[in-house]
Amino acid sequence: MKGGRIVVIDGIDGAGGETQSKLLLKFLKDKGIPAVKLTYPDYSGPIGRLLHEYLHKKFELSPEMQFLLYSADYVKDQEKIKKLLKEGKTVICDRYFTSTLAYQGLRGFPLEKALKFARMFGIRKPDIVIFLRISPETSIKRKYREKKSLDRNESDKAFLGRVSRFYEGLIEKQVFGKWVALDGEKSIEKVFEEIRKVLGM
DSSP states (O other), rough: SSOEEEEEEOTTTSHHHHHHHHHHHHHHTTTTOOOOEEESSTTTHHHHHHHHHTTTSSSSOOOOHHHHHHOOOHTTTTTHHHHHHOOOOOOOEESHHHHHHHHHTTTTHHHHHHHHHHHHHHHHOOOOEEEEOOOHHHHHHHHHHOSSOOOOTOOOHHHHHHHHHHHHHHHHHHSSSSSSEEETTHHHHHHHHHHHHTTTO
């Protein structure tokens, strides 16, 4: 796999996106392939901090405001992504605009409006979206192993089931890029092996 591509690793909470994106970054760097990892939401910045407070129920946001805040997080990085791609680097995204299409789409933000926004604000389509498929039960179990207090999405099993089904619709229609779904219930090593195969490595 040559550089200059956007690879998104996506899935419901606890699917393993953070783990797999870190493994992919290390693997590419070890191979001498220049790569950079971006994580969304970006909790280090002001937009991410607002989103963190929303997720931990400090305040409520309408689906429109959720969409705008999450999307602003991607828009702020588009110049940086453009530069990285121009330099031939692989940009690995632990979640991306695809997550917002699913989570805020499920909450009522229209898909067509979301895609129009992406075109207007130049949110680049990924070259590939690797979706790690897990059950809501696995999601909650994994998140509780990670931390004691779950956010509004992580703790809601019914919501996780619905968002999972919404993702399946995006995969079926190949919305906003080429999607490949993998079994995220497998071991970390097995999942990473399959990611490598998908990327031809």
